[in-house]
Amino acid sequence: MFFLTDEHRMMQKMVREFAEKEIAPKAAEIDRTCEFPADTFRKLGQQGLLGIPYPEEEGGAGFDYLSYAIAIEEVARVCGSTALSMAAHTTLGCGPLHHFGTPEQKEKFLGRLTSGEILGAYGLTEPNSGSDSGGMQTRAVKDGDHWVLNGQKAWMTNGGVAGMYTVTALTEPEKKTQGITAFLIEAGQKGAEVGAEYDKLGCRGSNTVEFFLTDCRVHKSMVLGEVNRGFHQFMEILNMGRISIGAMALGLAQAALDSAAKYSLEREQFGQPIGHFQAIQFMLADMATEIEAARLLVYQAGRLKDLGQPFAIQASKGKLFASEVAHRACHKAIQIHGGYGYSKEFPVERYMRDAKLTEIGEGTSEVQRMIIGRDLLKTTAKGMQ
Ligand SMILES: Cc1cc2nc3c(=O)[nH]c(=O)nc-3n(C[C@H](O)[C@H](O)[C@H](O)COP(=O)(O)OP(=O)(O)OC[C@H]3O[C@@H](n4cnc5c(N)ncnc54)[C@H](O)[C@@H]3O)c2cc1C
Structure with missing residues (x-):
């Protein structure tokens, strides 16, 4: 690059x-x-x-x-x-x-x-609020120097192995997203309990759990920054997170391409390596081209962030494109492996299952399209004034 x-x-x-x-x-x-x-x-x-x-x-x-x-x-x-x-x-x-x-x-x-002494986890999603993360139901009520939290978080990555959690709760529900606050909670805190681990399609070695808050008393010094800034804080964090999920998609797509290219030179049918067939070369060529384009988008978002320039829309575009490229690359890699690709003898089926997460986590592909579409129309409308 x-x-x-x-x-x-x-x-x-x-x-x-x-x-x-x-x-x-x-x-x-x-x-x-x-x-x-x-x-x-x-x-x-x-x-x-x-x-x-x-x-x-x-x-x-x-x-x-x-x-x-x-x-x-x-x-x-x-x-x-x-x-x-x-x-x-x-x-x-x-x-x-x-x-x-x-x-x-x-x-x-x-x-x-x-330093990695403890791991961190982040609880925004709830059983009834995912894409509509502002629709959360977890409540925090002030009681002297403490806030008392009640509610449930869903799909918390690292929740079962973390030493520290950041969770959001409604502090002034009538203000909707302007009335959400983020709280820091240490593992073992009374009233904060890790629930069941999800039995997932992919990324199965990554810990993902439910998380329950029951009369959990959190001192006011554990409010992250300021009261009622939680939603904005988390949206900013998600913009950055999309660069890393885009990067994860790139890695999985590249792994799928590398495996498929290697296999196409090893596997022989009709007396020659299958990589000599144009149909296989075309699949490999499409994978390689799309991965390179996706890498440019994801790296551009990272570079813009490093330059202190607006990067949120580029991060959404990078994540959207890279995750869908990974999806296509993994499917093609399985196709190139034929029946063996459909088995656990080769890693390409794992890549496909792991890659699916990148189209869902930190905002689904539909949510990325909403963000990109809204921004596009806002810019167009401005230009028409
Ligand atoms: C493995 C894994 C790890 C995760 N880790 C975390 C974590 O650490 N912390 C955390 O807070 N969350 C985490 N999540 C949650 C993740 O962010 C949500 O799953 C994601 O935001 C989607 O929410 P949802 O699952 O409730 O789907 P829903 O919001 O219910 O969406 C269902 C479908 O409807 C579509 N949809 C929803 N709204 C619209 C709309 N307005 N227009 C068009 N389509 C729409 C979606 O795109 C999707 O296709 C994790 C999820 C997974 C699978």
């Missing part, structure tokens, strides 16, 4: 080596057993890979956002489960504190998160 710096390439090489040595050998096993790879995360922390885009004084590695996206892509090339948990921890676990935490909150929690 023409605009990568030496630092980006160094990150790519380092994470690729680490992922191939430490993560790849366990990928099929954690998919089969649904066991969270705690040991891998200890090693990721030791390598400084659990706080890549945060400053060193906050315990991070001090790299830019594009470096972080490249790292997620490299991890996803070998294991979607590990990439999803790493992305959720970094963007959704550390991000709220880095961007909106008070100096005291940062001092107390952020270094422990960015």
Whole structure:
């Protein structure tokens, strides 16, 4: 990629080596057993890979956002489960504190998160509010110096293995999204309980759980930043998260292409490698072209963020396109593998199951189209004035 710096390439090489040595050998096993790879995360922390885009004084590695996206892509090339948990921890676990935490909150929690001493989780989604995340029902009621939280969160990545959660609750329901506040909750806090783990299609080694809040008393010092800013904070975090989910899609799509290209040279039918048939070459050519286009979009969003320029729409476009490219690439990879692709003997069926998440998490493809469409019409209307 023409605009990568030496630092980006160094990150790519380092994470690729680490992922191939430490993560790849366990990928099929954690998919089969649904066991969270705690040991891998200890090693990721030791390598400084659990706080890549945060400053060193906050315990991070001090790299830019594009470096972080490249790292997620490299991890996803070998294991979607590990990439999803790493992305959720970094963007959704550390991000709220880095961007909106008070100096005291940062001092107390952020270094422990960015170093990987503890993992972070983020609870926005509820059983009855997903795409319409502002429609949440969890309530927080003020009681002296405390807030009392009651409600339920759904689909919380890393929830069962985290040391710290950020959750949203209605503090002034009549104000709708302007009356939502984010709270920091430590694992083990009375009234905060992890529920059942979801039995998922893909990313099965990534821990995803229900989370219950029952008369959970949270001190006012644990309000993230300011009261009633929670919805805006989470929307900003999601804009960043979409870059990492786009990067995860790139890694899975690339893995599918690499497997398919290799298999097409090994598998012989009609007396020659199937890669010699034009029908197979055309599929590989489409995959390669689409992946390169998707990479340009996702990396552009990361670069814009690093330059301090507006990036939200580019992040939505990158995630939308890369996730659908990953979907198509994984389906083509299975097709190229024929019957073997439909079995667990080859990893392409896992790539397909893991890639499906990227069209759903951190805003579905439909939600990305809504964001992009609204922005397009707003700009058009402005131009017509
Ligand atoms: C593995 C996994 C991990 C996750 N991790 C987290 C996490 O850590 N924290 C967290 O808070 N959440 C998490 N989520 C939740 C995720 O963000 C939601 O699943 C997602 O936002 C969609 O919400 P939903 O599942 O309720 O679907 P719904 O919102 O019910 O959508 C169902 C369908 O309707 C479509 N739809 C909805 N509204 C519209 C509309 N206005 N126009 C057109 N189509 C529409 C959707 O696109 C989708 O196709 C996770 C989800 C998964 C699967």
